[in-house]
Amino acid sequence: MNRHLGGFVVIAWLARHWVAGAGFMAAALLALAPALARGLDLPTLLILLHSPVYMVHQVEEHAGDRFRRFVNGRLLHGRDGLSVAVVLVVNLPLVWGVNLSALYAAVLCGPAAGLVAPYAMLVNAVIHLGAALRLRAYNPGLATAVLLFLPLGFATLAAADAPAGAHVFGLGLTVLLHALIVLYIGWRLVTRRGRAVSG
Template identity: 40%
Template sequence: MPLLHRFAHLIAHAWQTTLPVLVILVAALWLVMFGENPASEQAMFAALLLIYMVHQIEEHLWPGGFRQYANAHVFKTGRDDWPVDEAGVALVNIAWVWLPIGLAALFPETLRWVGLGWVGLTFVNGLSHIGTTVRFRGYNPGLVTSIALFLPFTVWVFATEFSRGALSGAEIGGLIVAGVLLHVPVAALFVIPYRRRTPALV
């Protein structure tokens, strides 16, 4: 197995096991850097990354099972690792979550709208977990942190930014629309291979 492929396989298989340590490190760093100014946009973006990591623990580590749940209930494939597989889950959570939010936290002025766009994505993600629970009438991995963290935090960000004139109502609405659109590439990553292979499985 080529070294690069082996490294990618290791990350795809084990990234979630690093989450508890990362949560502790990011939380400690956040307190040191933003304890005196927790409502700055940079502090908000850094807190969003921390909150997302806690959410990922619920989805993929404890109790975990998001991948298996999506395959069983959303796609109904009868397989634990298709179309939502380990590699795709790692790609989404690292490249589509950690990377843009982390960069926005590092460069809050240059990437302000990236950070705010991912606040919109997080708000929509929280609603999607609740919608999934309503649809399938049962717990889905990520529901608790969606209710306890995602929705309160993102509503607070929008309310705080609106109250100090940093965001208008129309801009908040646009960010929520952006949050919906930002889910399209994630869905396509799994839906496209599912649609292409469904006829062969019937």
């Protein structure tokens, strides 16, 4: 099996199974949370909860590949801007990695160092709300964004009692990450259109 074929096989396998895996991981982490809470202060515990709560959101958002189909169909008007591979990269190493990094930063340096986690949740919730208002319709992930992301995000920011610089860093990093995703999708659309024209 050559390297490219192997990569496609891995991507296809992850695309079929990662959402179910996220659901099981969320349940396991939530079951462990009461035991872990004994050794954590409240702000750090709340940052820890961002991982399983985000996984619950991912189940609502990506079950049946519906978020990718929604973005390409409703927001991009049928253009293939959001690929399966991009969905996997954004949701596995990026989202899970950001939340894990925020937790370790909070444990090692204090809760103020992990504010990228709540800000990522809040910005994501705002995006879902904005799409719902614009289209006047439900979008995949909206319910958990409103019911889980907003309360947990704001509660974490309040509990952290962090200096202004920590808020600026957390929000700035979140906005940067979202901007890079949008720019990549735009670049993908432009390059695909260029190939179609040249072909």
